[in-house]
Amino acid sequence: MGTEPPAFVRLAAHPLRWALLTALARGDLRVRELAEHVGEPQNLVSYHLRLLRDGGLVTAGRSSFDGRDSYYHLDLGRCSAELAGTGAALHPALRAEPAPPPGRVAVLFLCTGNSARSPIAEALLRHRAATATVASAGSHPKPALHPGAVRVLREEFGLDIGGQRPQHLDAVARRRFDHVITLCDKVREVCPGFPHRRHWSIPDPATDADPAAFSRTAAEIDTRIRHLLPELGAAQEKEVRP
Known part of the structure; x- marks a missing residue:
């Protein structure tokens, strides 16, 4: 039996990377906005964003308004698949209960x-x-x-x-x-x-x-x-x- 945690766990468990993921879960943001959100230097945030991009969890695209900026986007579909795989790696009976459908929102x-x-x-x-x-x-x-x-x-x-x-x-x-x-x-x-x-x-x-x-x-x-x-x-x- 392997003792290495799944790649998603190793990638997302870092406190700063987890803070970036949770910020991007609400919507797309620029690197300076992420740096402000987590209270860390922009170069450090850029480094961890690169790791998240290499891991396939985050993508980046040039702003259609100002081509000098990039917006970072969390691939929730990839995260969902990775989380499902993580649960199955621990025990096949682990299933996340679906949230209730939205009401009068x-x-x-x-x-x-x-x-x-x-x-x-x-x-x-x-x-x-x-x-x-x-x-x-x-x-x-x-x-x-x-x-x-x-x-x-x-x-x-x-x-x-x-x-x-x-x-x-x-x-x-x-x-x-x-x-x-x-x-x-x-x-x-x-x-x-x-x-x-x-x-x-x-x-x-x-x-x-x-x-x-x-x-x-x-x-x-x-x-x-x-x-x-x-x-x-x-x-x-x-x-x-x-």
């Missing part, structure tokens, strides 16, 4: 044009959490939804958003949301001070010449939403406990 998705990423996220979360109140808006809304967003939701998820129109974030500014999620780097910089905000750094598929760009974007957003659901459910369960 209100979520707002924001991007610049409210024509592609945020309406895709709105439709997918509403599809996967029927009891949730979901909206989307943009800082500079386009006149209409991008045809690629309408097509990918219809063809790949069976969802029809053809009658929806982009709206300005002013239209939802006075509404109460439990969670506000920005999906583009530009709107994150100009977004007003909504509480409970997190960021998903997702490139705009409308700027990509690849015909598969909308499919990739929708798949990534759907993956993030599927991992968001148990988090929302667990948070609500915690709130209602005596």
Whole structure:
């Protein structure tokens, strides 16, 4: 019998790396924001981020707003698989109990044009959490939804958003949301001070010449939403406990 702990345990057990993982679990962040969050020098944080990237737990992508910056993203799918493997390595009976589904939670998705990423996220979360109140808006809304967003939701998820129109974030500014999620780097910089905000750094598929760009974007957003659901459910369960 081997005595070496699984690679995920060795990688994540370091206190600083664990702090970075928990920070990125809420949303994508830049290295200087992570350094501020953990209270450590940026060069030290960069070193541990490189180890997490080498281990496949964290990825990095250039900001579509400012190409000099990079956003770090936690691959929750990879973490889920690694954690499942870790439990099985200890005992086959170890299984994590699923969190309850989210109840009446209100979520707002924001991007610049409210024509592609945020309406895709709105439709997918509403599809996967029927009891949730979901909206989307943009800082500079386009006149209409991008045809690629309408097509990918219809063809790949069976969802029809053809009658929806982009709206300005002013239209939802006075509404109460439990969670506000920005999906583009530009709107994150100009977004007003909504509480409970997190960021998903997702490139705009409308700027990509690849015909598969909308499919990739929708798949990534759907993956993030599927991992968001148990988090929302667990948070609500915690709130209602005596």
